[in-house]
Amino acid sequence: xxxxxxxxxxxxIIIVGYFALILGFGSYxxxxxxxxxxxxxxxxRFSWWLITMSIVATGVGSHSFLKYSAKAFEHGFSSTMTxxxxxxxxxxxxxxxxxxxxxxxxxxxPDYFERRFNRNVRILATIAILGYMIGYxxxxxxxxxxxxQPLLGWDLWTIIWVVAIIAGIYITFGGQTAVIxxxxxxxxxxxxxxxxxxxxxxxxxGGFDIFWNALPPDFKLPLAHFNKPANFNFVGIFWQxxxxxxxxxxxMNQGLIMRFMATKSVNxxxxxxxxxILLLLPISTVVTSNAGWIGKAISIVTPEAWDATVKLxxxxxxxxxxxxxxxxxxxxxxxxxxxxxMSTVDTLINAVAAVxxxxxxxxxxxxxxxxxxxKAAMFISAGATLLGVITTSFFDNFPTLxxxxxxxxxxxxxxxxxxxFLGIFWKRYTTLAAVATFIVxxxxxxxxxxxxxxxxxxxxxxxxxxxxxxxxxxRALYNTLVCLTSGVLFSFIFTRKVEVRIEIYTAKVVANAxxxxxxxxxxxxSTRDIxxxxxxxxxxxxxxxxxxxASDEKLDGITVWxxxxxxxxxxxxxxxxxxxxxxxxxWKIEESDxxxxxxxxxQMEEMAANVGDLVYVxxxxxxxxxxxxxxxxxxxxxxxxxVVYLTPDLVDAGQFVQGRLLRAEKEM
Amino acid sequence: xxxxxxxxxxxxxxxxxxxxxxxxFSGMVVIFKAKTIKxxxxxxxxxxxxxxxxxxxYLLLHVFLTYAALNF
Numbered sequence: 038x039x040x041x042x043x044x045x046x047x048x049x050i051i052i053v054g055y056f057a058l059i060l061g062f063g064s065y066x067x068x069x070x071x072x073x074x075x076x077x078x079x080x081x082r083f084s085w086w087l088i089t090m091s092i093v094a095t096g097v098g099s100h101s102f103l104k105y106s107a108k109a110f111e112h113g114f115s116s117t118m119t120x121x122x123x124x125x126x127x128x129x130x131x132x133x134x135x136x137x138x139x140x141x142x143x144x145x146x147p148d149y150f151e152r153r154f155n156r157n158v159r160i161l162a163t164i165a166i167l168g169y170m171i172g173y174x175x176x177x178x179x180x181x182x183x184x185x186q187p188l189l190g191w192d193l194w195t196i197i198w199v200v201a202i203i204a205g206i207y208i209t210f211g212g213q214t215a216v217i218x219x220x221x222x223x224x225x226x227x228x229x230x231x232x233x234x235x236x237x238x239x240x241x242x243g244g245f246d247i248f249w250n251a252l253p254p255d256f257k258l259p260l261a262h263f264n265k266p267a268n269f270n271f272v273g274i275f276w277q278x279x280x281x282x283x284x285x286x287x288x289m290n291q292g293l294i295m296r297f298m299a300t301k302s303v304n305x306x307x308x309x310x311x312x313x314i315l316l317l318l319p320i321s322t323v324v325t326s327n328a329g330w331i332g333k334a335i336s337i338v339t340p341e342a343w344d345a346t347v348k349l350x351x352x353x354x355x356x357x358x359x360x361x362x363x364x365x366x367x368x369x370x371x372x373x374x375x376x377x378x379m380s381t382v383d384t385l386i387n388a389v390a391a392v393x394x395x396x397x398x399x400x401x402x403x404x405x406x407x408x409x410x411x412k413a414a415m416f417i418s419a420g421a422t423l424l425g426v427i428t429t430s431f432f433d434n435f436p437t438l439x440x441x442x443x444x445x446x447x448x449x450x451x452x453x454x455x456x457x458f459l460g461i462f463w464k465r466y467t468t469l470a471a472v473a474t475f476i477v478x479x480x481x482x483x484x485x486x487x488x489x490x491x492x493x494x495x496x497x498x499x500x501x502x503x504x505x506x507x508x509x510x511x512r513a514l515y516n517t518l519v520c521l522t523s524g525v526l527f528s529f530i531f532t533r534k535v536e537v538r539i540e541i542y543t544a545k546v547v548a549n550a551x552x553x554x555x556x557x558x559x560x561x562x563s564t565r566d567i568x569x570x571x572x573x574x575x576x577x578x579x580x581x582x583x584x585x586x587a588s589d590e591k592l593d594g595i596t597v598w599x600x601x602x603x604x605x606x607x608x609x610x611x612x613x614x615x616x617x618x619x620x621x622x623x624w625k626i627e628e629s630d631x632x633x634x635x636x637x638x639x640q641m642e643e644m645a646a647n648v649g650d651l652v653y654v655x656x657x658x659x660x661x662x663x664x665x666x667x668x669x670x671x672x673x674x675x676x677x678x679x680v681v682y683l684t685p686d687l688v689d690a691g692q693f694v695q696g697r698l699l700r701a702e703k704e705m
Numbered sequence: 706x707x708x709x710x711x712x713x714x715x716x717x718x719x720x721x722x723x724x725x726x727x728x729x730f731s732g733m734v735v736i737f738k739a740k741t742i743k744x745x746x747x748x749x750x751x752x753x754x755x756x757x758x759x760x761x762x763y764l765l766l767h768v769f770l771t772y773a774a775l776n777f
Contacts, residue, residue, distance in 0.1 A: 114774070121766070124759045125725040128732030131752070132741040249777075254709060257774035259767055260717035271717040279725065304748065315759055319766070462735055597739040614746070 048368045055372035083299050085308035087662035091220035092313050094380045102325050102374045104438040106353035109329025112269050113256030120322035122279035123314050130287045131307045133597045139303045140603035144395040153460045153595050154468040157582050161475045163396045169449045170389050174425030177382035183350045204382050205422035220380045230373040231324025237360040238331030251334045264499040272498040273510030277447045281513040285450035288457050291388035328356040389421035390414045447513035452478045455520040470527035478520035485515050536583045543580035612705040617645035619702045627682035633672035635682040641674045644703045651704035667691035722764050
């Protein structure tokens with residue numbers, strides 16, 4: 038039986054104090070939420086560095102110190118694989134999905150499906166995305182429970198409920214701005230805490246040479262064995278994480294998409310993503326895994342100090358307790374990790390609320406004021422928290438968090454990922470093909486799950502099947518392929534021309550059925566009745582999927598091939614891409630019911646701007662990262678050099694301080 | 706622990722950058738063909754360099770780490 042790590046009241050005072058500090062920090066910024074746009078997307082205002090640091094906490098929290106420490110202890114430096122295989126999809130993301138999301142002002146991923154296809158496909162996507170996010174929340178809660186279990190010695194479920202209540206309260210009142218700022222603070226703290234563990238661990242062992250030489254070469258290789266063992270092999274993890282996971286994280290993680298939509302421009306979003314993947318992910322992988330490497334080295338160098346009965350998911354907590362000589366430092370590290378997990382969960386809860394409000398609630402309950410939707414978002418956040426806790430029991434059946442997460446990614450992401458991917462990059466991808474990706478793809482995935490040896494076996498690359506959890510990782514390859522094949526095959530069969538014919542034919546059948554039943558005697562039934570009920574009903578369903586699906590105009594701005602149109606629609610006229618300067622100006626109020634910014638003629642020329650172009654102004658202090666900023670359009674210029682006239686709504690939205698200078702940039 | 710066979714050492718690196726490379730370069734071809742990245746724009750020229758740099762940066766990092774694990 039694993040022992041509970043003993044702690045004093047001081048430990049818990051620090052934990053509670055840290056949480057209070059970080060929650061207070063986030064709540065301070067919650068006052069910037071004026072409507073649901075701010076609550077979910079933070080009003081498209083932030084600089085890249087602020088967003089990239091806040092992504093660290095979300096990424097690190099979701100992938101978790103526990104999960105990677107466990108695998109690092111078992112399999113060595115190859116635990117870093119999952120953080121260092123994300124670059125392959127970056128061209129698709131930076132110059133495909135990111136500008137589409139930004140310029141089309143898509144509020145959620147299902148929203149994209151309605152614009153690209155139609156309302157019914159949106160419903161399918163909503164179901165899939167909610168399942169994905171609720172599963173992610175559940176894994177977050179489970180991780181949190183396992184972090185605190187060796188410290189508290191409580192039952193896992195009691196811990197999960199307590200954590201869920203705290204997370205639910207926080208996100209319900211905070212919103213996206215609060216989450217971004219909480220994560221910003223935690224991004225720095227997490228990196229610091231992870232590096233601190235590594236340094237303390239090296240010090241505990243007696244130096245880097247002792248650490249390095251204690252570990253065998255096999256342990257130090259950065260990638261796992263090609264196909265062994267079944268629960269951790271390179272090729273399975275490549276398809277599960279490098280392909281399904283990377284695309285899932287970049288393309289369908291609503292929480293992450295909302296972060297990018299909070300940047301002030303597409304270019305800032307690109308910078309945030311590139312900087313994160315190139316620099317912060319390699320650092321994050323060391324930060325999250327090193328406790329496992331240190332633990333392994335300790336178990337070899339000083340076996341008497343190592344508790345051999347420790348569960349793999351508790352390796353992180355065990356190492357942190359061993360290498361930190363003071364309880365204050367130990368408490369700080371545990372608090373930082375627990376708070377990071379909270380950030381990940383909060384981001385996802387906020388994302389679930391965004392999807393439910395924008396994709397389900399708003400279309401049903403129309404024309405209410407923003408306060409009403411904000412209140413509904415808070416209730417939905419609380420409901421998502423509850424659902425996340427209930428789902429946790431499913432993932433607790435896996436031997437480790439890593440395998441639970443692997444199975445989850447392999448199963449939940451392929452249909453959505455393929456539908457998004459083909460939707461963005463292939464113009465010939467049709468509505469019925471998108472439906473087939475979800476329905477036929479899901480059916481074939483279910484068959485694969487029922488007959489893994491027969492269906493997934495041919496793709497296993499030599500990985501042995503574990504009958505208890507068959508092909509946890511490599512099933513991602515099979516699942517991706519069946520969804521892709523369904524999508525491509527159906528696009529060739531049901532081309533847009535065929536869809537138009539189907540639309541006309543099914544509409545005719547439905548009209549005939551209606552006419553028949555209108556004239557029909559309700560008491561007399563015949564085979565014709567059955568024909569119209571069955572065939573008419575089927576045609577009605579098919580018609581709802583192909584209705585208004587096939588037109589070239591519908592593709593404007595929502596595929597990578599029509600992106601220039603997206604920019605044009607975003608601006609409302611042809612974009613002005615002439616490079617210009619970014620002048621510093623004083624601001625004054627100009628009373629008006631409209632919303633605009635009026636610059637001096639000289640500044641307009643410096644910025645190479647024309648009347649009607651889009652403009653962004655922010656407080657000159659760069660360290661604010663765009664917190665005090667606003668977007669608008671250029672009005673007719675004046676001749677008072679160095680001054681911009683802002684309308685009162687912009688002063689309010691930007692929360693500009695009287696007397697503070699502003700930096701102006703032409704957007705497009 | 707595994708023996709240091711080709712399956713354990715270099716095959717994963719080759720597979721990662723072989724299959725990953727196909728994905729990456731397909732992405733580059735698509736964004737060039739779709740003209741979402743425009744060679745004539747100065748800002749986009751910088752992005753093209755960053756995209757290629759990222760691929761080779763990770764490739765070299767994995768080659769270096771594999772070599773270091775086997776030889777130091």
